[in-house]
Amino acid sequence: MGLLRSAPLHPVPLPPLLLAVAALWAAPVFIGLFGLAMYMVIGRTWADLGLGVWFTANALTFSPLFSWVGWLLALPPVWAALRLGWFGWLPALAIGAASGAIAGEMAQTEIALPFGIVALLVLRAVLGRVFPL
Numbered sequence: 001m002g003l004l005r006s007a008p009l010h011p012v013p014l015p016p017l018l019l020a021v022a023a024l025w026a027a028p029v030f031i032g033l034f035g036l037a038m039y040m041v042i043g044r045t046w047a048d049l050g051l052g053v054w055f056t057a058n059a060l061t062f063s064p065l066f067s068w069v070g071w072l073l074a075l076p077p078v079w080a081a082l083r084l085g086w087f088g089w090l091p092a093l094a095i096g097a098a099s100g101a102i103a104g105e106m107a108q109t110e111i112a113l114p115f116g117i118v119a120l121l122v123l124r125a126v127l128g129r130v131f132p133l
Helices: 014-042 047-061 064-084 089-107 112-130
Strands: none
Touching: 014 047, 014 064, 014 112, 064 089, 064 112, 089 112
């Protein structure tokens, strides 16, 4: 609907929500594996670019080992926002920032905050295609 509001869902369809979260939790692995394959191609030719690709690909490949904490923290507020009709783009960004910041403090990493923001914005986009938001 907009930046702040969405259509309230009564009841919130839990199986599609959990399926979308699980798919987005695992998706970085495939992107990371593609990045590692690209590193094999460009790693020796352009060393600086290859190092950046390798670092990013490894972070994406191993992200499900750490991001489950952020997803567990974000799931109750996402469910409540969907139920109340407050799952617009800005609330999704705020939920992602909050869960990413908390998960980042727990894991002592700085990458969790931007990862949480991007993950929740992508979840909002996916759920906007699945549900009438």
